[in-house]
Every structure is written in C-alpha cells, then in structure tokens.
C-alpha cells in the first residue's frame with residue numbers, strides 16, 4: 331500500500347475507535363480506550379530511549395508496558411500508538427519494543443521496511459486518536475490560534491493532553507496552520 335493509503339487507514343481506524351466508545355471531546359482517555367479494546371496497560375521504569383512495548387502472550391492477551399519515567403503527554407501518545415499496533419498490525423511480532431519511536435519528522439535509517447511502515451502508521455493512528463480532526467475544528471471555531479502564538483498553542487495542547495510539538499505537526503498535516 332502506498333503511504334497515503336496507509337495513513338488514511340490509520341485515520342479511519344482512529345475515528346472508528348472514538349465512535350465505538352462514544353468519545354465526544356478532548357482530552358481523549360487513551361487508557362480507558364486501551365482497556366476497552368482489550369489491552370492491559372502497565373507502567374514500568376524503562377530505558378530512556380524506550381517509549382513502551384506491546385506484548386501478546388500465547389493466549390492472545392495483550393499488555394502495553396509504558397515507560398513510567400516519561401512525561402504524561404508522551405505516555406499518552408505511546409498508549410495511543412500501541413492501540414494502533416493492536417488494531418492495525420495483527421501479524422506483527424509477539425513483542426514490539428518501541429525504541430526511539432519514529433516521532434514526527436525523524437528520519438529513520440531503515441525507511442521502507444515493514445517495521446518502519448508499521449511504526450509510521452501507528453504514529454499516524456496515535457495522532458488521529460489524540461487529536462481528532464473533528465475536535466480540532468471545533469476548537470478552531472471557538473478560539474484563535476496560530477503557530478507563532480505560543481500561549482495559545484500551549485493551551486490548545488493542554489486541552490488535548492499532547493505536547494505542543496505533536497499538536498503543531500498534526501495541525502500542519504491537516505492544513506490547519508497557515509503561514510508555516
């Protein structure tokens with residue numbers, strides 16, 4: 331599948347999860363969504379470079395281990411990312427270690443491998459789950475923000491429980507930030 335198609339699938343899967351669990355506004359409770367989708371979330375002190383890992387045992391039960399040492403916003407992104415793997419990548423390995431996640435614009439060395447494609451798609455899913463376009467448009471209708479207005483961006487990021495970097499990237503991808 332071409333990248334555009336993969337990203338569209340991720341976006342649609344995130345929208346479906348939100349609808350399935352009747353999520354109406356931010357911040358999206360990713361922990362509750364993970365539980366509702368059958369994933370047990372645990373918090374463990376992991377190496378700084380590891381965001382989390384997703385483990386599927388022989389009975390098919392899934393556990394997402396999230397790095398307890400990371401910022402809550404990053405933990406939320408990681409949980410959303412693991413839900414993405416859970417829903418989109420049934421044929422992945424039994425253990426996925428999300429090390430130095432291919433965050434945002436980072437250029438990994440092994441671009442084009444199945445693993446890279448899975449990571450990219452899980453990140454797109456996470457962004458769409460935490461920052462649904464519909465919710466962003468609703469916020470945009472009731473408040474002004476621009477990339478250069480730091481307090482406004484921070485306030486919007488807080489509303490969604492994401493970092494300003496993640497918000498910025500998402501808004502750019504959706505074409506909602508002008509003059510960039």
Ligand SMILES: [Zn+2]
Pocket residue numbers: 411415426427428448449452
């Ligand atoms: Zn991953």
